[in-house]
Amino acid sequence: MDPLAALPTLQNVDGAQQRERAIRMMRDNFALWAQDPATLQERVNRECGLFPEGQLYPYFLTAIAFTHLAASEPDNRPANLKLAAQYLKLGIPVAGKIVNARNDDLLNLKDYDRQATTLSTVSIALGLYLRAGGKDPQLSRYHQHINQLLADALQRADGAPIHSYPNYSWNYDTVASLYGLRLAPELTPDISVDSLWKKHELWIAKYAFDEATQLPRSVAGFGYSEVPQPPRGCDVLMRVMMLGYLDPAASKSLFRNIRPVLERESGAFYGFDEYPPDIHGPEDNDSGPIVMDMGLSATGLAIGAALATDNDAIADRLCQQFAFREPLLMMTQYLDLGNIPGAWFWKGVKINPRYFTGFLFGDAVMFFTVTWAPVGEPG
Template sequence: MLRKLLIGVAVIATLVAGVGTARLVLPRADPTRGVVKQLAFLRAELEGGADRAAQEQYPEGYFFLNVLYGLTWVQVGLTDPDRAVDAAGEARWVLDRLTSPAGTAPFTESLQPSYGVFYAGWTNWLRGGLVALNQSNAGDLDAFLSQSVEIATAFRTAKTPYLASYPGQAWPVDSVVAIASLRLYDSLVVPRFGQIARNWVTTVKTKLDPSTGLLPHQVAPSAVGARASSQGIIQRFLLDVDPTFARAQYEIFRDEFVTRVGVREYPKGSGGPGDVDSGPLVLGMSLSATVVAIGAAQVHHDPLADRLTREGELVGLPWTGLKTKRYLFGAVPIGDAFLAWSKSARPFVAGEQAKLAGGWFWWRAPWLVLLWLPPLLLWGLWRYGRRGRRRLRSRGP
């Protein structure tokens, strides 16, 4: 019985190692197909109330689960024009949910722009995505214009480049998304807000985190230095604001936060606790920051995106069915939403960027050792036991 159990465990370990090796080494299949399967899973989860459940765990859980679902569909539709009509329909469905009482409930309407820069920036980016799909109507364009004007006015009259998302609370990442939405309007409709975006970049360069030279994580009610959970999103959107500034910022981010095994929440040489933004930290690494960094790396044409994606396919316990795909057995839908959004990332305004160096093949070596060491040990034990039994038989009774 022990021998049969050992053989069974060894066979399973060998199969796991083989599948893992394939995910690390073989050419990746069409990523859009996998993302569409993730979207099918997320749609069912949203219809089942996953967004309301997420709101009980995260301050913007309802909003993020919906907006990322809509934006991922936009990215899929832009990558595969045959899906543009479906993508536009899903984006409108999400916008209806975001503008409903449930979508606006966590935010303060009296802020400028209305409901705060977090809400305004992300919803305006989604509106712009709908226009980018070439499936918009006059009402869509009017809404995109009116919200862009409101955002531009708020930046023009503010004393700081970092607007409030909640009363007395401001995170620079939210302002980056909002400014990017203005640049998207200029690229899709008619140039109108370019000077505001340029002035914003000029001012931001004087208000960077002095320790890293990056945009800070938070500025109100107190200043907090750069952290990866917001930098991943900043680097993703800043490219569509100012590509030159964005590339310089991204290279600093990569040097300060990216390691051989993932993305640190705090810069190298420093540390701190995990929180609702970073999630639990393992040896200083943030799973949420690592997932979002996939999208930032992808829009910057950094081979890091392929590496992090392959590692996610290895350790994220993906389960693919005929129509759906989920990670970690679907236990954290908002995590699936961030991952789908990151894997399908593409610039909306900027063109394709020059490829960054860093396609080091040997990053796979430690993973391959971890994969194959257990089955090799198990088969070695089985072979050792088999040789021992042969020696006993040869000695006779």
């Protein structure tokens, strides 16, 4: 018997209600876990090591999610900002350790040290916290310092990409760094984010644009490979959310271009692929499992991308599938996870029904994407 036959039909499922159900469960869990920071940190260290940003995103994407809620739920703004600040303060020493700052303190960095992934993530979370009305002198010091490091790096690059890590980079992190500066322009008044973004757009068009799909490539211009790497779903869908602040028209244009290339439907399932058609790229820790030509990461991030571009019907359709959560989690109790698509992944994350997605890192990313809301005025 096909186990998927037991899944409910979605005809009468309200996607917006499913989204609210997901937000409610994850908000309550992350609020509860913040009450015991030591146990939370131990859980992150134990459960999230499979992922490239496994030590980073559980703190900072969670903080961003609470800033989204602070903006979209004015009556609960103080409580959500308090939780955002808690996760920021838990994450900042972790970020310092990731980039090998002296004494794990980001204030001791003298340069961005080719660490745009970590620093842009921290900058974005701090910027959204500030935009949502957060005020904390300790966090303000870090915000000022990190944004200045990123501004110096971007100005030196003059439109070319900056490095994600010392030995590996995706072009996405340059967009993320510009987004971080755009959220708080008053911290780096001598930098024109608009000018740098326009220069970077020209660089993308010349060196990192895939004409066949009309999408930006994931890796190009760093000398890691002779052939630029193809567009990736997890990359371009995150860019859509960020461009909503940098360049709203570009954000909507990118999402329009993504849909005919990556949008997929198979039976009861609807989602987005990690790779364009005819590119059989590998599953990895960024993509997550790719099942029925739908990537786990890309499909989850598409919810936020749809919300950021006023495509609420697409977000609702994606969220309808949350009705599959309970039966799918139940199936994991008796299925042999070593013999299903993405076995390498499912064995590594150890599915647990306490999490909405079944695993902690998945909840951090999902909480971030399903709560997407404008914080202040985009653009």
